[in-house]
Amino acid sequence: MQRVYLDHAAGSPPVPQAWEAMAEIGVRPGNPSSLHAAGREARRHLEQARESLAESLGARPADVVWTSGGTEANNLAILGGLAGRAALSPERSQLVISGIEHPSVAAVRGLLPERVREIDTLPSGQVDLDHAARLIGPTTALVSVMTVNNETGIHQPVGEIAAIARAGGAWLHTDAVQAFGHLPLDFARSGVDAMTVTAHKLGGPVGIGALVVRREVALAPIGFGGGQERKLRSGTVPVVLAVGFAAAARVAVAQQAGEASRLGLLRDRLVAGALAIAGVKLNGHGPSSSAIVNLGFAGCRADDVLMLLDAEGIDAATGAACSAGVHQPSDVLLAMGSTLAEASGALRFSFGPSTSRADIDRLLGVLPQAVHRARRAFA
Amino acid sequence: MSGGVDSAVAAARMVDAGHDVIGVHLALSKNPESYRSGARGCCSLEDSHDARRAADVLGIPFYVWDFSDRFAADVVDDFVTEYAAGRTPNPCLRCNEKIKFAAVLERGLALGFDAIATGHYAELRQADGQVQLWRAAEAAKDQSYVLGVLDQQQLRHSLFPLALDSAKADVRAEAAARGLYLAKKPDSHDICFIPTGDTAGFLTSRLGSSVGDIVDEQGEVVGAHSGTHQFTVGQRHGLRLGIPAADGRPRYVLSIAPATNTVTVGPKQSLAVSSIHGIRPTWTGEPRFERWRGLAQVRAHGSAMPAWISADREAVQVELDEAAHGIAPGQAVVCYDGDRVIGSATIAVTGR
Numbered sequence: 001m002q003r004v005y006l007d008h009a010a011g012s013p014p015v016p017q018a019w020e021a022m023a024e025i026g027v028r029p030g031n032p033s034s035l036h037a038a039g040r041e042a043r044r045h046l047e048q049a050r051e052s053l054a055e056s057l058g059a060r061p062a063d064v065v066w067t068s069g070g071t072e073a074n075n076l077a078i079l080g081g082l083a084g085r086a087a088l089s090p091e092r093s094q095l096v097i098s099g100i101e102h103p104s105v106a107a108v109r110g111l112l113p114e115r116v117r118e119i120d121t122l123p124s125g126q127v128d129l130d131h132a133a134r135l136i137g138p139t140t141a142l143v144s145v146m147t148v149n150n151e152t153g154i155h156q157p158v159g160e161i162a163a164i165a166r167a168g169g170a171w172l173h174t175d176a177v178q179a180f181g182h183l184p185l186d187f188a189r190s191g192v193d194a195m196t197v198t199a200h201k202l203g204g205p206v207g208i209g210a211l212v213v214r215r216e217v218a219l220a221p222i223g224f225g226g227g228q229e230r231k232l233r234s235g236t237v238p239v240v241l242a243v244g245f246a247a248a249a250r251v252a253v254a255q256q257a258g259e260a261s262r263l264g265l266l267r268d269r270l271v272a273g274a275l276a277i278a279g280v281k282l283n284g285h286g287p288s289s290s291a292i293v294n295l296g297f298a299g300c301r302a303d304d305v306l307m308l309l310d311a312e313g314i315d316a317a318t319g320a321a322c323s324a325g326v327h328q329p330s331d332v333l334l335a336m337g338s339t340l341a342e343a344s345g346a347l348r349f350s351f352g353p354s355t356s357r358a359d360i361d362r363l364l365g366v367l368p369q370a371v372h373r374a375r376r377a378f379a
Numbered sequence: 380m381s382g383g384v385d386s387a388v389a390a391a392r393m394v395d396a397g398h399d400v401i402g403v404h405l406a407l408s409k410n411p412e413s414y415r416s417g418a419r420g421c422c423s424l425e426d427s428h429d430a431r432r433a434a435d436v437l438g439i440p441f442y443v444w445d446f447s448d449r450f451a452a453d454v455v456d457d458f459v460t461e462y463a464a465g466r467t468p469n470p471c472l473r474c475n476e477k478i479k480f481a482a483v484l485e486r487g488l489a490l491g492f493d494a495i496a497t498g499h500y501a502e503l504r505q506a507d508g509q510v511q512l513w514r515a516a517e518a519a520k521d522q523s524y525v526l527g528v529l530d531q532q533q534l535r536h537s538l539f540p541l542a543l544d545s546a547k548a549d550v551r552a553e554a555a556a557r558g559l560y561l562a563k564k565p566d567s568h569d570i571c572f573i574p575t576g577d578t579a580g581f582l583t584s585r586l587g588s589s590v591g592d593i594v595d596e597q598g599e600v601v602g603a604h605s606g607t608h609q610f611t612v613g614q615r616h617g618l619r620l621g622i623p624a625a626d627g628r629p630r631y632v633l634s635i636a637p638a639t640n641t642v643t644v645g646p647k648q649s650l651a652v653s654s655i656h657g658i659r660p661t662w663t664g665e666p667r668f669e670r671w672r673g674l675a676q677v678r679a680h681g682s683a684m685p686a687w688i689s690a691d692r693e694a695v696q697v698e699l700d701e702a703a704h705g706i707a708p709g710q711a712v713v714c715y716d717g718d719r720v721i722g723s724a725t726i727a728v729t730g731r
Contacts, residue, residue, distance in 0.1 A: 307440065308491070325443030373490050377489035377490045
């Protein structure tokens with residue numbers, strides 16, 4: 001049975017162009033920090049990839065700091081931003097984040113509970129701008145609001161947040177992992193100081209990401225070592241992965257507008273078909289990624305529906321975290337005002353280049369029965 | 380799939396037999412770290428990982444089902460309540476009765492599955508349109524006792540693929556041959572929610588301490604204790620009696636009376652029990668209300684004792700041919716006709 005993969009937001013299979021670019025580099029010696037010919041060759045490829053990625057993002061090459069992925073980039077932005085800002089202006093010690101961030105941002109609450117303020121979330125799934133304006137002020141070091149939410153796909157008003165942050169004198173970071181390749185991004189004109197991107201959500205290899213950060217923004221390093229990346233991030237950069245990332249990004253950006261409208265039709269098709277089932281609702285409203293749909297199933301455990309879809313050959317996701325394999329209620333949906341039951345009964349379906357209308361129809365063909373059985377098991 | 384070798388091999392055999400198999404691991408604690416016990420418990424994070432790894436090797440889907448609330452209420456709280464009442468429960472049996480072959484099975488059936496397969500050693504036989512529960516071929520591995528609480532409806536949806544195996548060594552060898560890393564994992568013997576093995580300490584943490592008397596059969600105070608839940612009938616060690624018995628022979632716990640906070644001790648012959656009154660009878664098939672010759676077993680690895688057995692809807696009466704020692708209220712008595720399980724009851728009262 002041909003399986004239907006609807007979990008691109010967790011990881012999208014690498015596109016052929018990324019594989020080809022990586023295969024072209026192949027297996028060769030050479031550390032980009034070395035001075036000899038092999039090192040120079042590796043460095044040439046790495047810097048070419050940096051220039052390419054920067055272009056895909058509307059950034060300058062020097063803005064790109066390679067990391068191991070989105071999590072490291074987010075950690076670097078948050079901890080490096082707080083430390084860097086405190087060194088410049090000690091009165092700015094507060095971090096303001098949204099209530100719907102990925103754990104690689106949100107978990108800073110456990111680490112620095114007294115320094116973190118959280119912006120309220122509207123029932124639509126967008127951050128509350130009025131509340132943001134009240135929270136961001138002279139003690140704010142850094143603001144972090146994601147561009148597209150990873151569970152609901154809802155676009156966040158990062159432009160408006162940028163204006164508020166600028167007025168308040170705070171730095172702004174955005175986690176754009178779910179936006180890159182799905183929305184046009186222009187870092188230089190965004191008003192954002194630092195932006196997280198990663199390769200494997202848009203058809204690149206797993207193991208590489210980047211923090212794009214304006215050179216004027218003096219983040220502090222959060223680890224130590226050779227300082228390969230702008231003395232901000234240490235460790236040998238995997239050249240092959242960087243090349244794969246840059247190639248995947250070129251493809252995604254070139255196809256972005258066409259894919260967004262194609263996937264938007266699939267999204268509409270899925271939403272219309274799913275809402276025809278009693279007790280199913282769409283989580284999140286307003287401008288959203290055409291690649292992510294979050295559906296709520298009343299009277300179900302989400303993981304039961306997930307399991308039944310899995311058995312029917314469909315890969316979906318709960319979107320929210322697991323603890324020891326046990327599905328936890330979604331913090332994002334709870335922040336949007338969902339009840340505990342609603343936050344435990346949601347599934348995320350996410351699309352990518354391989355997603356077709358036939359995939360959506362396969363899902364819609366088995367979804368009613370899966371929901372019916374899951375409800376029977378929950379009663 | 381507990382994360383142990385038996386359930387992994389059971390799953391493998393179900394796959395081989397052509398079934399559509401999904402691996403399920405039960406999360407029985409809200410906080411798995413608290414049950415962490417190396418390879419000894421059955422609900423730690425490592426066990427969950429081992430079960431998932433086995434399912435991946437077998438190429439079957441794997442899900443963790445959270446039954447921590449049901450487990451806390453139906454097994455752990457029941458265990459504590461029973462001890463508080465001076466009885467000696469078997470939590471594994473309770474887990475089979477209330478969780479594995481009840482809540483888990485119900486959820487599976489509702490989701491569209493046909494049966495639950497486990498790594499228990501017991502045999503199911505089809506006869507007269509019924510499913511019968513029999514001892515496993517190898518007496519040393521037989522687990523029919525802890526399954527003795529299952530009824531016909533549960534047995535109809537149960538599968539025990541290890542039934543016909545003669546020895547654990549074979550199952551381990553099979554696991555190794557199948558590339559299941561957990562082939563060398565040691566067996567678990569402890570109560571999974573008391574990984575330290577310190578049952579008295581666990582009960583004290585839940586029930587507190589209460590100093591009371593240890594008395595002999597004549598009512599003479601011979602010692603003191605700090606909580607009746609720290610004792611089980613038949614226990615000999617840890618009594619710390621200040622006054623030796625008149626005849627100098629060892630003394631055993633004869634009975635426990637939480638109402639008066641008293642533990643009664645006496646010589647071994649006073650432990651002798653020849654009649655058992657069991658309540659809450661369960662039947663693997665049709666109830667047997669006529670008086671019949673059978674075998675009674677009161678512990679997981681206890682002997683099968685010849686007896687006359689009779690029952691009504693409320694109770695089971697067992698008259699043992701030969702008196703036995705250390706039979707405690709709260710234990711289950713499982714009744715066999717030869718090697719076939721007929722039913723079970725919870726021991727309420729014992730008599731000499």
